[in-house]
Amino acid sequence: MDLQFTDEQNMLRDMTRNLCADHSGTDIVRKMEDDPLGVPADLWQQMRETGLLGMAIAEDHGGMGLNMLDCAVIYEQLGRNLAPGPYFASTVMSAGALKHAGEASDRRELFGAIAAGDTIVVPAWLEPDHGFGPAGVQLRAERRGDAYVLTGTKRHVFHAVAAQKLLVLARTGDAPEAIDLFLVDTDTPGLQLTQQRSMASDTQYRVDFDQVRVSADRHVGAEGRGWQAWEAAMYEGIILLAAFAAGGAERALEITVQYSKDREQFGKPIGAFQSLAHYMADAAAVVDGAKVLVQEAAWAHAAGKDIRRLAPMAKLFACKAFRDVTSVAQQIHGGIGFTLDYDIQLFYRRAKQLQMNWWDSRYLEELVAADILDRDGERTIPDPFTA
Structure with missing residues (x-):
């Protein structure tokens, strides 16, 4: 594994860091909390102009065609700034599922619109009281003539009001993986969008x-292959979420180190006390470990290697690192760290939310365990995809 970044990757890192510094400061993060749209106009426009919205979309479909390591470099910087907006849901998850469903040639214009930021497509996947696997998809799609009729409920749909389309996972049969993908316009009659409040105040909808x-014609890909396409997109997406978490953890530690130098107690900075210094030393080791694991997973994907273990490991470890580091940061800040006046609480709340979003820790552990124990093609533990 070569972790020496290329000149292009260094340029992408610096460009994204500068863009976020100008258009995604903590004032913008605060402004977007519980905002019905959750799309910061200036940041979105800059991401459009720089092409970042098409980073993971092929060049012949209007994107930048970057590999996974390139994208991870960018997402680490987005994580450092807690950059809000639907870029992950639309340009990574929805575009990725469409790609794996074999829709690249059929929906070339849609890919171009997503990459340009003209159209936002967000996935409608999770359902109330159901799991992360295919059995968790119970919303029904019944074929009636030349159309499908969808009935059911989805939750944790990010930026649904800002989106023009939903990419909906719906059950078309009784087999465990009889799931298909559908593109549904958000102004379609019969849809009701209700904003949900979350720990991270990150614009989710029921x-x-x-x-x-x-x-x-809004059915996506081959019949009964929706889950396979979604799962493939998820394995790629969680690498970038892990990069986001690693960047957030690194920035949270930097904020805390600076606070420990500025805050004095008993005549000296609190960072001079051994117990707090050791907490920060441990956190630094954890952050560096998370960054290396994320980079290894991203490199493996870019090199065409198997990521079935590395991708879940990266999100599992990086999100835990983000959560643990921000928890320590809160303790070092003391009671004021929980007040809205201090930025560290922004990182703390988003760390826990990211740990629970998409595939959570328990599901990721099942994926890693299945890959470790499934040596000869026969699983020795229950299949996590049916959870």
């Missing part, structure tokens, strides 16, 4: 489908 009629 979406209720009441006999929503979708034409057959």
Whole structure:
């Protein structure tokens, strides 16, 4: 594994860091909390102009065609600034699922619109009281003539009001993986969007489908192959979420180190006390470990290697690092760290939320365990995809 960044990757890192410094400061993060749209206009426009919205989309479809390591370099900087907006949901997850579903040639214009930021497509995946695996998808899509009728509820749909389309996972049969993907316009009759409040105040919605009629040409990919496409996109997406978490953990530690130098107690900076210094030393080792693991997972994907273990490991470890480092940071700040006047609480809340979002820790552990124990092609533990 070669972790010596290229000149292009260094340029992408510096460009993203500067862009976020100008358009995604903590004032913007605060402003976007519980905002119905959750799209910071200036940041979104700059990401459009620099092409960052198309970083993971192929060049012949209007994107930048960057590899996973390039994208991880960018996402680490986005994480350092807690950059808000639907860029991950739309340009990584939705575009990735469309790609793996074999829709690249059929929906070339949609890929271009996503990459340009003209169209936002967000996935509607999770459901109330259901799990992360295919069995968790219970929203039904019934074929009626030349259309499908969708009935059910989705939760934790990010930036649904800002989106023009939803990429909906829906069950079309009783087999465990009889799941298909559908593109549904957010102004379709029968859709009801209700904003949810979350720990991170990150613009999530509950979406209720009441006999929503979708034409057959909005069916994505081969019939019954929706889960495979979604799962493939998830393995790629969690690497970038891990990079985001590693960047956030690094920045949270920097804020805390500076605070420990500025805050004095008993006539000296609190960072001079051995117990606090050791906490920060441990945190530094954890952050560096998270960054290396994320980079290894991203490098493996870029090199065409198997990521079935590395990708879940990266998100599992990086999100835990983010959560643990921000928890220590809160303790070092003391009671004021929990007040809204201090930035560290922004990192603390988002660390825990990111740990629970998409694939959570328990599901990731099952994925890693399955890969470790499934040596000869026969699983020795329950299949986590049916959870």
